[in-house]
Amino acid sequence: MAKSSFEYVKKFELDDTLLPNTWIVVRLDGKCFHKFADDHNFKKPNDLRALKLMNYAAFSVMRDFSDLLMGFGQSDEYSFVFKKDCNLYKRRAAKLLTTITSKFSTSYTYYWNKFLGDQQLLYPPSFDGRIVLYPNEDTLIDYMKWRQADVHINNLYNTTFWTLVQEGKLSPTQASFNCYVITLNKGHSFNFYILFQAEKRLCGTVSADKNEILFKEFNINYNNELEIFKRGTLLFRKNINIDESNKCSTVIVDVHDDMLKDSFWKDHKDLFTIKSKQHFIYNGPMTEIISAQLHGRKSVIPETT
Amino acid sequence: MAKSSFEYVKKFELDDTLLPNTWIVVRLDGKCFHKFADDHNFKKPNDLRALKLMNYAAFSVMRDFSDLLMGFGQSDEYSFVFKKDCNLYKRRAAKLLTTITSKFSTSYTYYWNKFLGDQQLLYPPSFDGRIVLYPNEDTLIDYMKWRQADVHINNLYNTTFWTLVQEGKLSPTQASFNCYVITLNKGHSFNFYILFQAEKRLCGTVSADKNEILFKEFNINYNNELEIFKRGTLLFRKNINIDESNKCSTVIVDVHDDMLKDSFWKDHKDLFTIKSKQHFIYNGPMTEIISAQLHGRKSVIPETT
Amino acid sequence: MAKSSFEYVKKFELDDTLLPNTWIVVRLDGKCFHKFADDHNFKKPNDLRALKLMNYAAFSVMRDFSDLLMGFGQSDEYSFVFKKDCNLYKRRAAKLLTTITSKFSTSYTYYWNKFLGDQQLLYPPSFDGRIVLYPNEDTLIDYMKWRQADVHINNLYNTTFWTLVQEGKLSPTQASFNCYVITLNKGHSFNFYILFQAEKRLCGTVSADKNEILFKEFNINYNNELEIFKRGTLLFRKNINIDESNKCSTVIVDVHDDMLKDSFWKDHKDLFTIKSKQHFIYNGPMTEIISAQLHGRKSVIPETT
Amino acid sequence: MAKSSFEYVKKFELDDTLLPNTWIVVRLDGKCFHKFADDHNFKKPNDLRALKLMNYAAFSVMRDFSDLLMGFGQSDEYSFVFKKDCNLYKRRAAKLLTTITSKFSTSYTYYWNKFLGDQQLLYPPSFDGRIVLYPNEDTLIDYMKWRQADVHINNLYNTTFWTLVQEGKLSPTQASFNCYVITLNKGHSFNFYILFQAEKRLCGTVSADKNEILFKEFNINYNNELEIFKRGTLLFRKNINIDESNKCSTVIVDVHDDMLKDSFWKDHKDLFTIKSKQHFIYNGPMTEIISAQLHGRKSVIPETT
Known part of the structure; x- marks a missing residue:
């Protein structure tokens, strides 16, 4: 297509590629959510519906980005961890940060009625985001422990x-x-x-x-x-038996494991090392999020990315 | 509140303060909007309803951020220009970028029915964003001309x-x-x-x-x-007479002026220089966006920021 | 030449291009120069020989980089200002910063004997450097005033x-x-x-x-x-008559003008605007630095850049 | 001391703190050293005197910065590796980069006569520098292998x-x-x-x-x-017996070990892990650099850092 003589202003867009081989964490926080919670009559100290909406919005993000290894949320915040070798958008910081922020924000709005049907959404909420790098497993694990x-x-x-x-x-x-x-x-x-x-x-x-x-x-x-109140919610991919024939399917599961215990990280060591398929088997309860995936293959919600 | 021993991981969050005294531009783009437009039966080559929704979402952002000087949109993209001396969030890049991206994204979702009531929103859309600095008026004006x-x-x-x-x-x-x-x-x-x-x-x-x-x-x-098809939409603040008593009110107006003409920038020179109140008088038609502000003071949509 | 399989580590070198169309300032400071001054018996409160050495080292830098518009020095510090449209090394920050720092440092060492012949240089000195952008003339002028x-x-x-x-x-x-x-x-x-x-x-x-x-x-x-004690030294390019035939030559001059006066900046307005040749005429005294250029065309010190 | 009203220009200096817990590598390269080598009659393909000067300049840097773990040089380039937990200058990039660049550059000039006494230094040389982060041992080792x-x-x-x-x-x-x-x-x-x-x-x-x-x-x-021609020179700290009483002293040694062999990294594993004192014992030949340290405690060259 024809180019205009103003095209030169593109040169002011500077490169923001992130250091390779490091864990990229995107953390979102609700903006003015004290007020938002009051305006929408959230229960104190914890509103289970609001937490479930947060989790579902995060699940909507995880489903879109296969490079996401984990999500962890509590209250009005959610952290997303990209694989160390993630090369999505060539690791451009703004691109990674905004697509996650945007998808989470629209999902929160879109799925509002699914979880808070009785309470009208009075205005568009918003979330801010930041992006942080952790150079090794130890610091990443400490990050997860910090949030929990x-x-x-x-x-x-x-x-x-x-x-x-x-x-x-x-x-x-x-x-x-x-x-x-x-x-x-x-x-x-x-x-x-x-x-x-x-x-x-x-x-x-x-x-x-x-x-x-x-x-x-x-x-x-x-x-x-x-x-869910005491430990927040961790999202990651596990295998699940879907029928008697022992056929397995990989799903995003929502669990409330104790990540402060070192045994958790020992059990999930392969999370960091195995590139291909993780072989974790999920034996927990059938949650709304898991169920949405097993039945949702014909759903209107496409796995778009 | 008590601090955990994992708090040290906060040190990995690096400062991203933007250069002072420069124009900050945030530009958003719809992600996979070719597909999104097809999925939602947008008219080709232009869908007026979809453009109006974009403008309304941008208006929702402008209303929230008084530091925003202008917004300009077309197709599935929108640019927002902060005042040169803006010190919001201490000019931290990620904070500015994500709050704009998030608010626009949720507004697009929230106001969908207002403009595309006949067409169900099938899944949460998403937008990516970038942040660019322009050091002087000339380059900023060329940026605006470039987009138009x-x-x-x-x-x-x-x-x-x-x-x-x-x-x-x-x-x-x-x-x-x-x-x-x-x-x-x-x-x-x-x-x-x-x-x-x-x-x-x-x-x-x-x-x-x-x-x-x-x-x-x-x-x-x-x-x-x-x-609106040929020139896109420009949002900025102007004064408007609200009754016979000559009382003025400042509102965000949506216009389709020709910014490629230098006369536009001559007429609006004060946009860049006057810090206090801009004295532009609006004489154009009453649009949906202007009307929402004049009648909307008791509306459920608060001016939150 | 053959590439090794370790070549991938180059990807960790991130882009550090500076915002276009801004004034790039590099400021150098002597490291531990209180001690260095004592060790080398500098006179207090000002040592004229040491200041002249600083100026000559800065001149050596200015001569090498035609993109440098001004240099300004005092005590153990020196600032260098690149032209706004400088595209040297594609405006990569580290490259600009280190070549200036290195050339200044080696020149200080190399020309030591020329100015402090009586005093042996006891060990290699060192300077640290920083790079700062100024988006417009006003802030750049204020920077120069700040240093003076x-x-x-x-x-x-x-x-x-x-x-x-x-x-x-x-x-x-x-x-x-x-x-x-x-x-x-x-x-x-x-x-x-x-x-x-x-x-x-x-x-x-x-x-x-x-x-x-x-x-x-x-x-x-x-x-x-x-x-020189009260105002520091400013280096920039001016024209000088070199013989009776009114032939002109452009030289780097070292002056002690009062930059705090606005008249200085009025007189030198073209410094910022004229791209080709500046037409400032120098009428001051013949200094060591100017003289080195007029006679130095056959000197061993090449204009290397 | 009194502050001027121009002080605000300091705000344009932006933070450039480096990601914690990563290996910081500074690599220097001679600028226009093809010409410099010709001008100074360096022997082709390798000039032993020039290489020894490079090593001695690097040694001069290593001696000043106890946070430096290794130096590695060849031809007209030298790499310096800071300890992973280095907090010198609060990990500010420009400060680290320029002090290393400056000290190396002045040392090269200062010690010229020590190694190339027969050949006059005709003009001040210069070096450019860059700073790169490596997030883990594997990538750092691959960096060292790449250079070797x-x-x-x-x-x-x-x-x-x-x-x-x-x-x-x-x-x-x-x-x-x-x-x-x-x-x-x-x-x-x-x-x-x-x-x-x-x-x-x-x-x-x-x-x-x-x-x-x-x-x-x-x-x-x-x-x-x-x-030294085939493998370049590695500088790092080892212990050496200085007399019959088995008393040990830590010195910077210059070796030409084969870093491409994994056995080298196995033997020197503690280089990365032991924070306090490394217990490597040096058994190699007495070099000029080692000798300068054993006899040099009363030398005029202070360990300044």
Whole structure:
């Protein structure tokens, strides 16, 4: 096609190729999701429907990009890990970063009704993304542990906080901690006392203490909380038996394994080394995500990439 | 909140601050939109509904980011220009790039029904994005001219091509040029002849010739084509009189001005220089986008950023 | 030539092309030059021979790179400014940065004896370098002003300090200010008093005060100090008459103009705009650097680039 | 010290921190060294004095930077490898790159007379540098092998070429291969024949063939060539017994080991893993470089870093 004399401005687009042979991680975060969660009446401290939507949007991304090795999500964030030898888009950073961000964002919007059908989506949400390189397995594994430790720390904190608040008869719409401290200064003395206690107890207390507070005072056993709340969700490819004939199919599975344990990484060592087919066998429960793949081959949702 | 011992992995996130005092341009492109357009029965060579959806999604972005000076779109691409002195997110490249990409992508999905209500959205679309710096007004203006010249070149080509095809009685599902050359090899001699002529005429012919082909052989006057098809859409802020009392309101307007003319840039010189309020007065037609802003102050769509 | 199977490691070399159409500045700084100056008995607060060596090394760089528009130096630092449209080494950052750094460093070493013949060079010195982009004339001019303002501030401070010290009979080997405050705590009461006064007077006092201290107490008129000390040295190309026939030759001149005055930039506006030959006429004194060029055409020092 | 209002221009200096936990390699190359070698009468195909000067300059760098693990040089190039966990200058790329480049360049100039005393240095030489990251041991080792394979390929080619040339009685000033082909076209039939043979034989021939040419026709056994010519020089730290009392001292040694053999890397595995002291014992010959360190503790050349 004809070229214009303005074409020279293309030269201002600079190369952003990423260092080869390193793990590429893309992490997305919901933008202003405190407000978004309030606007859409998400349950506190955890809304199972919203988490399932996050997971499904991530699954929609994983399905499109076969170079993605793992996805890990919690709350309003999701991390995606590309294979070390990934050469998609010649490893151009902006291209990798934006296609993941865009696909996740539109999937979150597109599948909203599937998970939050009762609640109208009031406006388009948005996510920001960043791209980080990890040069070796050790640092990548520590990255995964970092995000999962974060789920644990945040969830224990939030569960304790919201239990204290809710048992203290504070209305669930009195949402964030900061708001409380400010707004409650105006005379809600009992609530304020509860909150003050909550804050005092939470700041600097270690996990064991928080477990104890929950257990002793509110009769809540943190260990009984849902795995998805305590550990987030890990997505990766495993093989699954699809019928009696022992035929196998590779599917993306959504699990809540404990990645802080070194045994997890020992069991999944081949995740990093085997280039061809991973031979992990999945024996877990049939989830919505797995089921969508087994029955979904004729679905309208194409595997596009 | 407590920190884990894995926190050190944050150090692998490197700084990506953009050079100060330069124009930041983010350009988005639809991913696999040839297929997407076919899957969703977009009209060829231009689908007005689809273009309006693009514009509305871009408007949704502009509304959120007051640091955006202009947006310009055509076909499945959109460019956004940040003010030279923009300091949003401390000019971190990934942050700017992904929030724009994400908001545009979700808006495109969210507002789909508003413009293509008859056509079900079959799967989440996606867009890729890139970020480019222009160090001065001249190069930025040439960038804008480059994109608008591209609309012209592409549209003239496509209009000629599709006219030749459609007048030649080729079925509308025989979509892309490449497909034709392949599929028509199997006996569609008349169609093939038409296409061959089309190709021969189009390759290397200059705009004047194409205008002539359209006019002489198909009785189509290219000048009568819609401005939105020939010039794309420019979004920027102007003042508008909202009632008889001469009260003014600043709104994002969608226009199809000719940016290839230097007079446009003379008339809009203040766009680059005046920091406070631009005093451009809008006298054009009331569009859907402008109307949404004048009546939309109580709308459910908040100006969030 | 034959390629080895290890060639793939070249792919780890990433592109570092600089944004086009911006001013490229390379600034060099002497590494550990406090110690280097002491080791080589540089005079305090300014050693004219050492400054001349810096200038000659910079001249050696300017001569090699015709894309260099200006050089500006003071103390142990030198800045080099490339033309905005410079395309040397395709604007690869590391290549531009290191060739300038290397040539300056070796020239400093090579020409040592020419300027400090009495003082043996005891070990190879070294310089670090950085590369910075300025997108427009205003920011570039402010950069030049910043460096020249720095000469003034530092020199006024140092002259005042060393005058106080030297008039106070402190030995010249009691070198740096910090050392004094620490080492003199042990009983040198008179010196300590002088220093304490010096410190008290210098910290936070403005230039006018310092001028006054110098003038009133030590009978030194700062205005009589050498221009090279007060303003640093600017290198750029000018035309010079070389004989009676009015024949002109372009030479690199070393001047000490006041770049803080806007009149300087008005007079030299063409420096930025004229691509071909600059028509500045040089009327200043014949310096060592200019003379080296007029007679040096048969010299052993080739113009290599 | 007082700040000027121009200080804001510092914001244009962007962060260039390198990815943590990766091997940083700085590689220097002589600029226009074909001409430099001719100007300074370097012997062809290898000048032992010039190679020793390169090694000594590299040694001067290694001595200054304890974070350097290895240096490897050949012809007019030298590579320096920083420890994986190096945090010098906070891993800022330009700082690391330029200080290495500068120190090497000045050392080359400073020590010229020590190795090429008979030949005056006619002008300051220069070197360019680049910085490359290798994310793991395998790619770093392949980098080292790549450079050493390059020595072998180049040297075998050059030795064969120059032998053919010199035995063919071509004058030593008829220097480069390209020059020959052009200049000899004018009637030097015998020489041309020799050269034609040389070219025909060398292009595309493998190493074994070249060995054979050398051996059969010119009675030269390539295996008898000096190790420094065939393998280049590796610098790294080893322990050495300095007297009968078995006292050890760590010195930088210059060796010509075969790094293409995996056994080398097995023997030196600890080079990568042991953080504290490497316990390699050196048993090789006493070289100029080693000797300079054992006797040089009172030398004028300080270990400055």
